[in-house]
Amino acid sequence: xxxxxxxxxxxxxxxxxxxxxxxxxxxxxxxxxxxxxxxxxxxxxxxxxxxxxxxxxxxxxxxxxxxxxxxxxxxxxxxxxxxxxxxxxxxxxxxxxxxxxxxxxxxxxxxxxxxxxxxxxxxxxxxxxxxxxxxxxxxxxxxxxxxxxxxxxxxxxxxxxxxxxxxxxxxxxxxxxxxxxxxxxxxxxxxxxxxxxxxxxxxxxxxxxxxxxxxxxxxxxxxxxxxxxxxxxxxxxxxxxxxxxxxxxxxxxxxxxxxxxxxxxxxxxxxxxxxxxxxxxxxxxxxxxxxxxxxxxxxxxxxxxxxxxxxxxxxxxxxxxxxxxxxxxxxxxxxxxxxxxxxxxxxxxxxxxxxxxxxxxxxxxxxxxxxxxxxxxxxxxxxxxxxxxxxxxxxxxxxxxxxxxxxxxxxxxxxxxxxxxxxxxxxxxxxxxxxxxxxxxxxxxxxxxxxxxxxxxxxxxxxxxxxxxxxxxx
Amino acid sequence: xxxxxxxxxxxxxxxxxxxxxxxxxxxxxxxxxxxxxxxxxxxxxxxxxxxxxxxxxxxxxxxxxxxxxxxxxxxxxxxxxxxxxxxxxxxxxxxxxxxxxxxxxxxxxxxxxxxxxxxxxxxxxxxxxxxxxxxxxxxxxxxxxxxxxxxxxxxxxxxxxxxxxxxxxxxxxxxxxxxxxxxxxxxxxxxxxxxxxxxxxxxxxxxxxxxxxxxx
Numbered sequence: 001x002x003x004x005x006x007x008x009x010x011x012x013x014x015x016x017x018x019x020x021x022x023x024x025x026x027x028x029x030x031x032x033x034x035x036x037x038x039x040x041x042x043x044x045x046x047x048x049x050x051x052x053x054x055x056x057x058x059x060x061x062x063x064x065x066x067x068x069x070x071x072x073x074x075x076x077x078x079x080x081x082x083x084x085x086x087x088x089x090x091x092x093x094x095x096x097x098x099x100x101x102x103x104x105x106x107x108x109x110x111x112x113x114x115x116x117x118x119x120x121x122x123x124x125x126x127x128x129x130x131x132x133x134x135x136x137x138x139x140x141x142x143x144x145x146x147x148x149x150x151x152x153x154x155x156x157x158x159x160x161x162x163x164x165x166x167x168x169x170x171x172x173x174x175x176x177x178x179x180x181x182x183x184x185x186x187x188x189x190x191x192x193x194x195x196x197x198x199x200x201x202x203x204x205x206x207x208x209x210x211x212x213x214x215x216x217x218x219x220x221x222x223x224x225x226x227x228x229x230x231x232x233x234x235x236x237x238x239x240x241x242x243x244x245x246x247x248x249x250x251x252x253x254x255x256x257x258x259x260x261x262x263x264x265x266x267x268x269x270x271x272x273x274x275x276x277x278x279x280x281x282x283x284x285x286x287x288x289x290x291x292x293x294x295x296x297x298x299x300x301x302x303x304x305x306x307x308x309x310x311x312x313x314x315x316x317x318x319x320x321x322x323x324x325x326x327x328x329x330x331x332x333x334x335x336x337x338x339x340x341x342x343x344x345x346x347x348x349x350x351x352x353x354x355x356x357x358x359x360x361x362x363x364x365x366x367x368x369x370x371x372x373x374x375x376x377x378x379x380x381x382x383x384x385x386x387x388x389x390x391x392x393x394x395x396x397x398x399x400x401x402x403x404x405x406x407x408x409x410x411x412x413x414x415x416x417x418x419x420x421x422x423x424x425x426x427x428x429x430x431x432x433x434x435x436x437x438x439x440x441x442x443x444x445x446x447x448x449x450x451x452x453x454x455x456x457x458x459x460x461x462x463x464x465x466x467x468x469x470x471x472x473x474x
Numbered sequence: 475x476x477x478x479x480x481x482x483x484x485x486x487x488x489x490x491x492x493x494x495x496x497x498x499x500x501x502x503x504x505x506x507x508x509x510x511x512x513x514x515x516x517x518x519x520x521x522x523x524x525x526x527x528x529x530x531x532x533x534x535x536x537x538x539x540x541x542x543x544x545x546x547x548x549x550x551x552x553x554x555x556x557x558x559x560x561x562x563x564x565x566x567x568x569x570x571x572x573x574x575x576x577x578x579x580x581x582x583x584x585x586x587x588x589x590x591x592x593x594x595x596x597x598x599x600x601x602x603x604x605x606x607x608x609x610x611x612x613x614x615x616x617x618x619x620x621x622x623x624x625x626x627x628x629x630x631x632x633x634x635x636x637x638x639x640x641x642x643x644x645x646x647x648x649x650x651x652x653x654x655x656x657x658x659x660x661x662x663x664x665x666x667x668x669x670x671x672x673x674x675x676x677x678x679x680x681x682x683x684x685x686x687x688x689x690x
Contacts, residue, residue, distance in 0.1 A: 035669050046513055049509055049510040049513060052508050052509040052510070068491065072487065088479040088482075140666040141666035159666060164667055194675050198674075198676055206590060219651060224652075230663050230664055231662050231663070231677070232675055235676070235677060240621060240625075250483065261509075261643035265642050276606035276657070276659040281655070281657075282651065282654065282657075284651055287613065287654045289581065291621075291654060305490050308487065
């Protein structure tokens with residue numbers, strides 16, 4: 001696996017730089033707080049049922065992972081029965097080679113892409129470029145990142161670190177190099193910017209013969225793949241081309257169609273904070289006379305089996321990429337996605353990336369320390385991944401490994417983030433909100449300590465909160 | 475290469491799961507469904523209308539015998555001159571309009587340029603979900619190929635009361651996974667710029683629903 005951002009310093013150093021960038025902090029603060037509020041509203045709307053759905057989502061994913069070989073073979077059989085072709089890739093290089101070969105066979109030199117974390121992870125666009133194939137990102141945020149030669153900083157909204165004025169500049173300067181230029185009188189009104197992307201991509205959608213996508217879910221018993229999206233670029237890519245290649249991590253499987261009763265409630269509400277995202281496309285192999293008649297599914301391992309082998313860490317594979325943990329995280333809010341140096345930023349990235357990549361680099365071994373362990377990420381996770389538990393587990397692994405950077409150096413990230421009173425306040429508030437879910441017992445070697453002691457309660461209000469309220473009340 | 479990879483990945487998965495007892499059941503019992511059937515949001519059709527409107531869809535709730543008049547009026551309002559029609563759309567729905575029709579079917583498909591030059595499309599649906607304000611198309615003869623409800627800028631969808639369910643679980647149970655499905659909740663939208671919701675990107679910028687309610 002190769003998708004660490006090249007030249008990116010380890011988290012403590014990158015975090016220090018990021019918190020000093022006031023414009024990025026402003027953009028991030030605004031965006032994460034907006035989406036948090038939306039999520040809370042639509043989650044509360046389901047009342048007590050939310051926790052039942054969450055528990056069921058966790059059960060389904062845990063069960064699937066414990067029998068993953070069985071469900072992979074079943075998915076393969078179902079997709080083939082429906083007229084699709086299944087390919088297996090044990091790493092990024094194999095996946096890229098398979099996809100390049102499939103595109104070359106069509107004779108095309110350009111492909112349209114649906115936003116996909118898996119193809120980011122394997123750095124498909126670079127591999128295709130080296131093979132003389134141009135990959136066009138069609139999700140608005142991915143388009144902004146591609147045009148700006150930037151890096152994604154959020155799972156759902158990769159351009160979350162950019163404000164409207166910056167996006168306008170990118171469109172004006174770069175759109176013409178990729179296709180239809182932006183109108184010279186383009187304003188920074190989000191409606192105008194969205195319209196510019198519509199016009200820019202329209203002709204491309206209508207002429208493209210090959211599309212590459214990921215999938216949010218792959219249903220083993222029916223062979224159905226799903227893509228949840230908002231803009232309609234996904235529908236364009238999944239419907240109009242002749243050939244469709246879908247790159248799907250092996251952990252994306254759910255056993256049965258009826259499992260979607262749960263996930264189609266959990267994902268939209270956790271992710272965009274909507275009752276339902278504007279568009280969901282489902283397809284099962286090939287449908288004669290409707291959509292691509294040549295369909296390929298590439299099943300991707302690329303380190304996932306290493307994560308699966310760790311009985312504590314494997315819960316990270318339950319992740320449905322909603323990004324609720326990023327939006328709630330006091331650390332993410334301050335440093336942004338780039339500081340994590342990986343396509344998977346935020347709390348989930350801090351446990352997923354080092355496990356996928358094996359903590360071989362200084363960037364990776366710093367990631368388990370990119371957290372205050374406040375527990376808010378666990379509380380909002382729709383499949384109940386205990387991110388703090390895995391972080392502590394990974395810190396133990398780093399500490400056990402030879403020649404690791406001292407813990408003091410790694411914790412320097414925390415100092416950079418929380419070196420101000422307002423920052424500390426926010427974290428303590430978040431911890432207070434999360435206190436119902438803080439474990440009573442620490443995992444791993446630290447567990448020896450809590451065997452005979454209860455962890456102290458996280459107070460409902462921090463001293464600072466109490467003090468401020470007391471002041472306000474006067 | 476791929477064959478070797480298949481065996482390699484499966485072997486790695488099995489090795490990773492060495493801790494899972496061999497006799498742990500692979501199938502889950504279907505009765506294990508502890509979550510709610512629906513969420514008591516109110517009378518089904520009222521909720522559907524409210525939530526469609528909430529996500530910027532236009533909604534007309536009319537008696538079934540008014541369908542032709544409503545379709546004609548809607549097409550006139552948006553100034554459509556040329557519309558796409560799936561081959562199986564009930565003839566009666568278009569009996570009061572004189573706009574030009576371009577009929578499409580999987581057997582006799584229009585090319586993309588023709589789809590793109592149409593002002594709008596009229597389809598039925600297969601299921602609608604009240605709680606989420608969602609309509610689902612399954613490519614049946616009265617809904618057509620997926621491209622039909624995607625390329626034109628205006629989508630007019632006729633929903634019958636008996637197609638509306640309360641919740642997502644009820645909808646999933648009615649749907650056939652082997653058909654290509656499109657779940658639509660409002661017109662296309664994006665939140666990619668500062669998390670501000672902008673309606674109308676690549677899909678139809680207008681979604682209009684004519685809900686046929688026998689009690690209207």
